[in-house]
Amino acid sequence: MAGNGLRIEFQRSGGFAGLTMGTTIDTAELPPEEAREFERLAESLEKSGAGDSAPPGKPDRFQYELTITRGDQSRRFQLAEQELTPAARELVNLLVERARQPRGD
Amino acid sequence: MCRSCSIYCIVPPVVFEQIAKNGNAEQREWAIETVSRDHSLRVARIQNSLLRGAGPIRADALAGSDPGQPKRTVYDAKNLEQVTGEVVRAEGGPAVGDAAADEAFDGLGATYTLWYDVYQRDSIDDSGLPLDAIVHYGDRYDNAFWDGQRMVFGDGDGELFTRFTIALDVIGHELAHGVVETTANLNYWQQSGALNEHVADVFGSLVKQYKEGQSVEQADWLIGAGLLTDNVEGTGDKPAALRSMAAPGTGFDDDVLGKDPQPDHMDKFVQTTQDNGGVHINSGIPNKAFHNVAMELGGNAWEKAGAVWYSALRDPRVKPTARFLTFAKATGRAANRMYGDGSPESKTVANGWKAVGIKI
Numbered sequence: 516m517a518g519n520g521l522r523i524e525f526q527r528s529g530g531f532a533g534l535t536m537g538t539t540i541d542t543a544e545l546p547p548e549e550a551r552e553f554e555r556l557a558e559s560l561e562k563s564g565a566g567d568s569a570p571p572g573k574p575d576r577f578q579y580e581l582t583i584t585r586g587d588q589s590r591r592f593q594l595a596e597q598e599l600t601p602a603a604r605e606l607v608n609l610l611v612e613r614a615r616q617p618r619g620d
Numbered sequence: 621m622c623r624s625c626s627i628y629c630i631v632p633p634v635v636f637e638q639i640a641k642n643g644n645a646e647q648r649e650w651a652i653e654t655v656s657r658d659h660s661l662r663v664a665r666i667q668n669s670l671l672r673g674a675g676p677i678r679a680d681a682l683a684g685s686d687p688g689q690p691k692r693t694v695y696d697a698k699n700l701e702q703v704t705g706e707v708v709r710a711e712g713g714p715a716v717g718d719a720a721a722d723e724a725f726d727g728l729g730a731t732y733t734l735w736y737d738v739y740q741r742d743s744i745d746d747s748g749l750p751l752d753a754i755v756h757y758g759d760r761y762d763n764a765f766w767d768g769q770r771m772v773f774g775d776g777d778g779e780l781f782t783r784f785t786i787a788l789d790v791i792g793h794e795l796a797h798g799v800v801e802t803t804a805n806l807n808y809w810q811q812s813g814a815l816n817e818h819v820a821d822v823f824g825s826l827v828k829q830y831k832e833g834q835s836v837e838q839a840d841w842l843i844g845a846g847l848l849t850d851n852v853e854g855t856g857d858k859p860a861a862l863r864s865m866a867a868p869g870t871g872f873d874d875d876v877l878g879k880d881p882q883p884d885h886m887d888k889f890v891q892t893t894q895d896n897g898g899v900h901i902n903s904g905i906p907n908k909a910f911h912n913v914a915m916e917l918g919g920n921a922w923e924k925a926g927a928v929w930y931s932a933l934r935d936p937r938v939k940p941t942a943r944f945l946t947f948a949k950a951t952g953r954a955a956n957r958m959y960g961d962g963s964p965e966s967k968t969v970a971n972g973w974k975a976v977g978i979k980i
Contacts, residue, residue: 533899535895573808578896
């Protein structure tokens, strides 16, 4: 990406618990392999045309909000768990994993 | 109208069937009021059909042939995000030794029992819907939900959440979402969404109270007690739960999760776009109203308070976009129908809402 990182701000809300969790990643700070994986999945989401408006909620399902920033361009995605494409699901699961750092770190 | 005998003394069932199909709102209101004075099982089933709105009354409602048996099947997702899998336990089968599968099976049964025994509702859709569940969904999946056809349970991450089958009120809560879907069908957004959550918490808690035979004083009024790991701190010296109907805002108070954000009064209503407009947050307000009513009525919460709430859920005036006030008024009308205008029960219902800032 010509030395430019990709920044993803991520937030999950809803679920039975109704708890919000989130994380922010910057691919410039990640090992190359991981950075490429986020690049690939983010690009897939951007091309999918999904996430421009909040989909109707379903009881106790998760909702996700992602803001993807490339250089000075930002785009916000609102996604519902029940409507994720396989690639978006993979991206969300990776981000949840990162948001779920062990307690007390 | 004769109150001491079945309504069939006077009105033939076919009339109610016609009203259910073709009646206007006023006629249906009359019919609902009339049948709610008769507490026989057969009449309750006709009332369910009336309250559901248009559509014929099922033939077996009149025949009274419903067996009242749940039809349960539990599947194993084997930690994939899939809703099909191998059958691990089916109706009539013995316990299998997998805690998640056995808890799901027992929880579906306890939920069916409350709805059938107490409210004469035959499963989620009141038409004997088989109850399916899939356990071990996803990898450390932190959730449980009713997807419109089945229950889905995750194992939890082990860090904050343990397995979602562990708390009976969670199972009762999720299946109550199915009941809401087939009754008032409240939109899952803002106040109507918070009412959807509220009704799910009420009947989730009642499933547990009925199973344990707990009076209003004995009940813990917690949602998700036991679901959070020991890592999560409760309020004061209490173990953590997700929500408290008795004291909204005191479920947990933890370094990582923060503090339970539920308000207990309209003055503290939370405006947000997250969580579908705070559906899991503002549900604290009607939850507290229900708790107020149940405590003042005393005894077992499923008997009077639960019956009033169930009737309100099926009130034709409670539309999918209903707000707190609309639903509160429906509980007031239900109490008037069931116990009489100006009865102690009606006053208690009005007081319960008033205490959370909703005047009906």
